[in-house]
Amino acid sequence: MHPVERAVYKWMSSALLGEQGNTIIIGCSAGPDSIALVHILHALALKCHLRLIAVYVDHGLRPAEIPGERQLVQQTAGKLGLDAEIVEVAAESEAKHYKKSLEHAARDLRYAALHRMKEHYQADYIAVGHNADDQVEEVLLRLLRGSSRKALSAMQQLENGILRPLLQLSKQTLLNYLAEQRIPFCHDSSNDDHSFLRNRIRHELLPLLEQKYDPGIRKALLKTAANLAEDEDFLEGQVQQLWDQVDVPMATSSSPEAMVLSVNRHMVSRYHPALQRRLFERILWSIGTPARYEHILAITKAVSQGRSGSELHLSKGLRVAVFRDHIQFSYPRGRAAWRGSLKNEHSRK
Incomplete structure (x- = not known):
């Protein structure tokens, strides 16, 4: 077994993916990372009892390159005895x-198409070819966008049904693997387009940081992401405990107008603001509204300082009413923006 294949097998075994007979959709662009992923998983298929389906998503871009990419994916799948979809x-x-x-x-x-294929084949996972260099770029990209601590933990190897088996392997390691195995791949010219922020990070910012500031910047960023991921795992466990303790019942009615969720104000106020913010982020996502940071801060402030009878007006018609004992989330007129207060709404009734 090649060392690269052994490294992936070791991770799959540690993630309990080694001997479960999983069906995996592989997103294959015909580039070096995804082609390497197809070959590596194929090398492990017998040992790990895997069924593999290579899926090429044609975005309708780069018409000069698409035919060659489609052909390579189909040829690769045919040579390895895999199903392939375009x-x-x-x-x-x-x-x-x-x-x-x-x-x-x-x-x-692309991800919507891969999820459709996952449903079609009743697959267990979707595998994509992100590598360690992609992870470094992702950390910098999110840092430049002012992302949260959770976002800065970047991509995980197993996350929401998405597998990233190559995330701990560098781009160069994968290129060496392809060269040693004499495996052909395509070059995506859009990766050279500096109008994309990710490409500017890859071709301009990272080389500058390595040359002028720290030659070990890539390892440092990977270490930071890994540490943050461990912290996030712990904090998520704490939030789950808080979620269970504060008891956040939601109406089961299918009508948005009837959706009401109440949180015990006194219970929540005992916890650190960091956990409160995470709780309210989860609540906002769970009731179908964007979890914007400024909204989360406003709700957190309302818990500690909000006057009973006051209310917050958030996205898509969501109202957050402040009472002495609890905070209540509701859509008085459904999920649509509207002006006016809950007091007026109650007086109309």
């Missing part, structure tokens, strides 16, 4: 319609 999506239309960046739109459509 899925076409329209990234430019998605970006224009929803006012997203092209990179963001392509990513959303």
Whole structure:
């Protein structure tokens, strides 16, 4: 077994993925990382009882390169005896319609397509080819965007049904593996486009940091992400305990107007603000509204300082009412923006 394959097998075994007979959708762009991933998982398929399906997502971009990429994915799958799927999506239309960046739109459509394939094949996981260099870039990207501590822990090797078996391997290690095995791959020219922030980080910022500041910056960032991930795991456990203790019942009615969630104000106020913020972040996501940081801070402040009878107006018609004993979340007029207060709403009734 090649050392790279052994490293991936060691991780899969530690994650209890080694002998469970899983079906895995592999996102394969025909680039070096995903092609290496296909070959590595194929090398482990018999030992780990894996069924593998290679999926190429055609974003409708780079028309000169797409035919070669599609052909390589199909040829690779055929040579290895794997199923292969080609899925076409329209990234430019998605970006224009929803006012997203092209990179963001392509990513959303790609993962949506992979999840559809996961459902189609009743697969257990989706595997993608992110490597250690991608992780370093992701940490810097999120840092520049002012992301939270949780976001700075970056990508995890197993997260929400997504496998990243190569996350601890460098790009160069994978390129060496492909060269040693004489495995062909394609080059995506969009990776050279400096209009994308990630590419500027890869080609400009990281080399500058290595040359002018710290040649070990990549290892340092990986260590930071790993430490933060461990901290996040602990804090998530604490938040789960808080969630269980404060008892956050939600109406089971399918009508948004009937959705009401109450949190014991006195119980929550006993906890550190950091745990309170995480609790309210989870609540906002659970009731279908964006968990914006400024909203989370406002709710946390309301717990300690809010006057009984006051209220917060948040996204999509969400109202947060402050009472002496509890904080109440509700959509008085459903999930749609509206002006006015809960007091007026009650007086109408």
